[in-house]
Amino acid sequence: MSRRSTDYPLVIVGAGAAGNGASEQATLLDIDHVVLEASHRMGGRGLTEYLEGGIPIDLGCHWMHSATLNPYVAIADACGFEYLRIDxxxxxxxxxxxxxxxxxxxxxxxxxxxxxxxxxxxxxxxxxxxxxxxxxxxxxxxxxxxxxxxxxxxxxxxxxxxxxxxxxxxTSEDWPLRNGYGALIARQFETVPLSLNCAVSSIDWSRSPVRIETARGVLRAGKVIVTVSNGVLASGDIRFFPSLPETTLTAIDSLPLGNxxxxxxxxxxxxxxxxxxxxxxxxxxxxxxxxxxxxxxxxxxxxxxxxxxxxxxxxxxxxxxxxxxxxxxxxxxxxxxxxxxxxxxxxxWGYDPWIRGAYSSQLPGHEDMRQRLSEPLNECLYLAGEATSPDFFNTAHGAYLAGKDAVTRAFGHEVR
Ligand SMILES: Cc1cc2nc3c(=O)[nH]c(=O)nc-3n(C[C@H](O)[C@H](O)[C@H](O)COP(=O)(O)OP(=O)(O)OC[C@H]3O[C@@H](n4cnc5c(N)ncnc54)[C@H](O)[C@@H]3O)c2cc1C
Incomplete structure (x- = not known):
């Protein structure tokens, strides 16, 4: 990170699908921003690797679910990624x-x-x-x-x-990508302002600018969008000052990652x-x-x-x-x-310290927790991972749309 003690209008935490959507929307709205990613790679729960002979395998997301409503289909077309149209x-x-x-x-x-x-x-x-x-x-x-x-x-x-x-x-349309969903998501970060190996350890959102402590120094941002998994949020690995409100903590606890x-x-x-x-x-x-x-x-x-x-x-x-x-x-x-x-x-995925599971489920006895999780805090802090999607949770495109929506809400433009 070359800038010190300044000063982005927007910092996005996490380079998975939600970080991808958030960064894309910020670019569309001409908002200067950076994406901070703890691990050495982009994609989060999208990860394509290769078996001998170069056979692509998705260790995370693989199918473009609800394909006709899925923005990654158009992205795959634009990037020349082949997929099966199958219902x-x-x-x-x-x-x-x-x-x-x-x-x-x-x-x-x-x-x-x-x-x-x-x-x-x-x-x-x-x-x-x-x-x-x-x-x-x-x-x-x-x-x-x-x-x-x-x-x-x-x-x-x-x-x-x-x-x-x-x-x-x-929509019962689950379209797999030949060369990998993870590879497609990672590809989206090629032109994104991104800092890898840059774990965020604390976020002080008591006032604006928000103060963000990372493995590579301190940043200040007008607004911050946090896209880490609920497993990471629940672990306490990122400390929040003041601590997150009780309603948000309840939402995190009632939307645990399974495996x-x-x-x-x-x-x-x-x-x-x-x-x-x-x-x-x-x-x-x-x-x-x-x-x-x-x-x-x-x-x-x-x-x-x-x-x-x-x-x-x-x-x-x-x-x-x-x-x-x-x-x-x-x-x-x-x-x-x-x-x-x-x-x-x-x-x-359970072992991965930056993920801590697979995707979120709302526990019985709770209602509307995803909506509660996505509520803005102090107009400067937004949670926007897969778990906050109202209708496409547990998916890459749900995360992507949640990231986009968070930027739109944060900067007062029309949603979707
Ligand atoms: C086995 C499996 C199969 C799946 N199959 C499908 C499928 O077929 N289709 C589909 O649509 N979805 C599928 N999913 C779900 C989909 O992959 C996820 O919903 C989606 O990728 C989540 O994106 P996200 O951006 O919300 O979170 P993540 O991908 O988890 O991104 C969050 C990022 O934050 C980073 N991070 C964590 N802590 C910190 C920190 N302290 N500082 C900075 N960065 C940090 C992480 O490294 C990560 O890169 C699958 C998931 C799994 C595990």
Whole structure:
């Protein structure tokens, strides 16, 4: 940071999707600003890495959800990033050692639809209920549905309020990017005024200018937009003076990050034949997995974990994650698959000190906490990460729009 003790109209904390949106809006409005990022890289929970042979893998966000309402689609077009326009994924189901037939699969789909209806009905009557309370527990599909919910919200069904499902604006269009969502978000920072390895340790927002202590010195700013995850906010790693109001602290505590991690294998392309399904829903004993095979035709497959199980497996380490995924693949494809599996990679979002989990869920018993979290403080401090999005929380585009909205509100221009 070359400037000392001055003096930006706007400082943005965090170079993830929300920081991207905030910086883009500030540039549009011609507001001088800088983005301060604690880690050595841009993207936050968007992170694309590469398996042997240069196969891109997203360790964080991968699908452009609600694609026709998602601003990253236009950004991908502008940057020449290829994606699949897809609103329906074909899948097979391998439950308890056998492939399910079409009738069984449609029973599962009916259960899903009934669950959605039950949750919406429950929200009208009991807005503070959990998703767990709304579901039919006696159904044979309940265990797999619990896994699915843990991927969507990164917490388990008893930890997610029905309002989170009711408020989320899902168009059922989930479009994956060939060269990675993380790579697309990182690309957006190429022209942004950015300071990496610049952890913010304290923010004094008692008066204007706001005083920001960082690993690289002190900055003063007219306004500050903080986009760090709720996991980071809850950890106390950033000290606020005065401390955040009780209402904001309650909102942070009632929107905790759960955990979700991806597991990837590259593999011998000869092992799987052309008839292998592209997606497999798998259940065996306590183990549930959604497995994606050969994304974009690449010789690779991946799955993901969610909720308490994701926290637990992450703590067991990489080799345990590898063994867990490999065992399921052996149950589906036979022991012959072992020798075709090559490089293994997995994420560890709970361990990442700058993230501390995956994405936020509103706990049962609470209402409208996302709105409360986004309320401006002293007209100079704005919280604007993924958790503050009213309708696209848990997503990259929700974070991006929340960042943009925060700048617009801070500087008094029209929202969206
Ligand atoms: C496994 C997984 C799968 C996902 N899949 C999808 C998906 O398919 N589609 C989708 O849309 N979304 C998905 N998401 C969610 C999406 O990635 C996030 O909602 C979004 O990226 C969050 O962006 P953000 O800017 O709010 O926060 P972050 O990305 O967390 O950005 C905050 C930034 O702040 C930085 N920071 C932290 N502390 C400090 C500090 N003290 N000082 C300065 N900087 C600091 C962090 O390093 C980080 O870069 C997924 C997330 C995970 C974990």
């Amino acid at each position: 329906h994924y074909d899948y097979a189901m391998h439950f308890h050692g056998a492939w399910l037939d079409r009738t069984q699969r449609s029973r599962y789909e009916n259960y899903q639809q009934e669950s959605f209806d039950r949750i919406l009905a429950s929200y009208k009557e009991f807005p503070g209920h959990s998703i767990m309370e709304a579901l039919d527990h006696d159904s044979e599909w309940f265990p797999y549905a619990c896994y699915w919910w843990s991927l969507m919200h990164s917490n388990d069904v008893d930890q997610i309020s029905v309002q989170d499902f009711a408020d989320y604006n899902d 979700s991690n991806y597991q990837f294998f590259s593999m011998d392309p000869a092992f799987l034949d052309a008839d292998t399904p592209e997606n497999i829903h798998y259940l065996d004993g306590e183990s549930s997995m959604a497995i994606r095979i050969r994304p974009f035709g690449t010789p690779c497959l991946f799955t993901s974990t969610g909720g308490r199980f994701a926290w637990w497996l992450e703590r067991q380490g990489q080799s345990a994650s590898r063994a867990y995924f490999e065992e399921a693949l052996v149950k589906i494809f036979g022991a012959g698959i072992r020798k075709s599996l090559r490089e293994f990679r997995c994420s560890a």
